[in-house]
Ligand SMILES: Cc1ncc(C[n+]2csc(CCOP(=O)(O)OP(=O)(O)O)c2C)c(N)n1
Ligand code: SF4
């Protein structure tokens with residue numbers, strides 16, 4: 001049933017759940033429901049940014065369909081004075097602009113929530129326990145936007161104005177955010193949109209008396225911070241890592257990483273004198289090719305990378321095994337989405353944890369970095385290139401759609417403080433001095449052999465790279481002892497690498513008997529859930545955020561310090577827990593419990609808390 | 620006992636004898652066409668006086684793909700993944716566009732599992748020499764038909780191929796390779812000249828070399844056997860290659876031969892046989908291939924040649940130094956750049 005077929009609005013009863021104290025300040029979520037392709041993104045960003053500029057911690061999550069135009073899309077903003085920026089399960093303020101989803105969206109609200117809606121939708125009859133605000137968007141937009149063609153886009157700015165008035169967002173901050181968003185070159189468009197914001201403010205002032213309890217008030221918790229998507233930060237990390245070759249194939253949610261990279265490299269990585277590129281970015285024919293090119297480039301000495309998502313990783317499997325075994329550096333950024341196959345391509349999941357750790361066939365193990373915020377997307381991209389070259393091996397960065405494509409507050413990205421680590425590469429001069437080398441001999445006791453690059457002008461430089469069994473001199477061998485010696489040395493390399501990974505983060509609560517463990521974006525729900533458990537159920541809990549696989553020695557110690565440890569997974573099959581099972585001693589495994597969410601939305605704290613409480617009650 | 624002094628080994632223009640151009644001992648079957656191609660490659664690089672270390676050899680998987688181990692001992696080699704050498708080779712050239720890359724592939728490697736990469740490599744005109752050692756079967760997996768097997772060709776078991784073949788030369792011409800040739804592993808003279816021209820060419824050179832598999836596809840009823848080639852090889856022209864450093868007055872008769880100057884100043888002389896063939900005419904090239912196929916003949920020679928098509932690394936506008944060797948100052952933007960970027964996101 002369409003919402004517009006509902007009976008005419010009934011006089012709204014007083015909402016049942018009135019706020020204690022009347023005002024809820026800087027602690028609520030706003031959801032804007034629109035139609036994909038209706039150009040609401042700019043309005044939503046302006047709204048989010050202006051709250052951010054008022055110093056209030058905020059996060060913005062775009063819940064969008066896998067189509068270009070016409071399906072429902074939601075943008076959720078959470079403002080939280082305590083800095084909790086995980087998705088909030090409950091929506092406190094709904095902006096209903098989409099006739100398709102309005103009814104369902106309204107029915108899903110908790111009692112006491114507020115709804116701003118497009119007047120013709122006539123939503124007030126649906127429930128009597130909400131605060132309703134109706135605005136005639138079409139009528140309001142006409143006078144401020146004479147060009148009918150543009151009205152579809154501009155009308156979104158009206159709800160920004162209305163919300164500003166209702167929530168107490170400083171119009172000056174809206175103006176600033178809006179002009180920043182449009183930039184110098186689109187001043188006319190900005191003026192037009194600013195007119196719409198003002199029309200919204202005026203309309204609300206004279207027609208919409210405030211009944212809901214939600215307010216934004218200035219704070220000082222965002223000074224100096226950035227608002228940035230994880231993919232953008234990761235792209236910047238690659239650029240500052242000195243990446244020279246990126247080969248990729250478009251796939252949501254990683255495409256915007258490659259596209260951001262192209263834009264930044266074009267600006268900052270052309271030779272100032274010649275204008276020529278100090279990098280190559282190639283859109284390959286498929287992911288088999290993108291990894292193949294990256295591996296070829298890594299073999300020949302480039303800082304090479306590819307970025308993709310689950311389906312692409314599946315196609316890359318054979319090459320990753322070869323690169324592992326032939327010992328070729330390459331960085332693979334996996335912005336995970338919901339699979340298998342196309343699955344829910346615009347929703348988030350941590351579904352490649354297990355797969356990436358052991359991708360390919362035979363004996364393989366790959367290091368994975370788990371960034372949890374834009375700053376780590378940046379620093380870990382740099383770490384990944386260093387690790388790949390130091391250890392001559394593929395290195396994964398497991399991001400997810402939530403991190404990659406949503407907007408996050410972030411500390412400024414820090415300039416790398418150590419030089420690029422290019423690993424063990426012998427030059428012609430080295431070879432002259434040494435008189436030769438054996439590619440796969442462990443001369444330094446760390447499992448890592450020395451390599452040479454193709455094109456090194458020396459008769460002793462060459463070696464033959466192969467996926468077949470080989471000796472220390474890289475010659476063909478099928479001898480069992482050669483095979484075992486080689487594969488054991490590669491395992492040793494993995495042990496050395498373990499000591500070079502970024503350390504985990506942890507919080508040890510006094511007297512805590514339980515611990516929470518998560519990686520990547522699970523941190524936000526994990527940290528908030530810890531506080532919920534403490535505040536609401538009196539259960540003290542510690543947490544550990546893993547930043548890399550292989551797992552750090554601290555993990556074992558953390559588990560030993562607690563009676564039960566809840567491992568948070570954003571997948572059905574408890575992949576992170578499964579990986580821990582493969583690596584940890586039995587007495588640790590026995591303490592592990594699982595918390596899982598796999599609906600495709602960013603993980604929220606309530607879900608984690610409820611699952612832990614249910615298990616704690618069972619004991 | 621004679622006491623003649625040992626003659627010093629013959630050396631090429633950079634003073635090297637054949638040893639650094641050779642590889643390890645072949646493990647392929649005696650008489651395999653692939654071995655002959657390896658021999659021609661050794662000669663070609665030696666005769667051209669190319670520094671072995673400047674070459675990168677790449678391959679997929681198959682008997683043919685093993686051969687990079689059997690030539691140019693002093694060049695880096697990469698025997699990678701089945702069908703995907705175009706990708707590793709492209710990547711290697713992105714990292715270092717000064718490398719002289721050569722890919723050795725098989726008909727299975729190129730025309731089946733790797734066809735996707737092959738056609739995109741063509742389209743990009745990646746500057747490398749790409750040799751398809753074409754025996755119409757999968758040698759390494761013991762003789763199944765490949766996608767270049769001719770319609771009606773017979774396997775040893777008697778099985779008849781019911782499908783039309785993929786002609787890698789047709790694809791090459793159609794999709795953008797700037798040098799397309801076909802030859803026969805048994806034709807020493809022609810193959811040698813074509814390989815040298817391909818090495819001298821700036822751009823993608825695709826060479827389809829009919830290379831009989833003596834173990835699985837050299838019997839009666841095979842269209843990739845020595846006997847079949849003896850009867851059906853139809854050279855387009857006689858090919859002479861004159862390297863840029865040769866001190867020879869090139870002298871030919873207009874109408875009898877064509878002369879093409881290659882990128883490095885080397886010259887290619889194509890002597891007229893039955894007809895005067897112009898390899899720069901793409902439409903004509905496609906025509907003669909189709910005609911020959913209809914007649915059941917195997918057209919050999921330089922079928923298509925375009926000397927000034929931009930290569931992939933040129934199109935990308937890469938800086939002169941290999942990307943792989945750029946120092947940190949050139950690949951890590953300065954602190955101020957990051958400060959500026961941070962400011963943009965505030
Ligand atoms: C992914 C994958 N699938 C299958 C194989 C098995 N395989 C090895 S070589 C080959 C065919 C090789 O044929 P071709 O390229 O014509 O080379 P030839 O041996 O005839 O020279 C196949 C199917 C493999 N190595 N990898
Ligand atoms: S099986 Fe055929 S292709 Fe392979 S080495 Fe033997 S003759 Fe050559």
Ligand SMILES: [Mg+2]
Pocket residue numbers: 681725726727752753754755756757758765
């Ligand atoms: Mg074959």
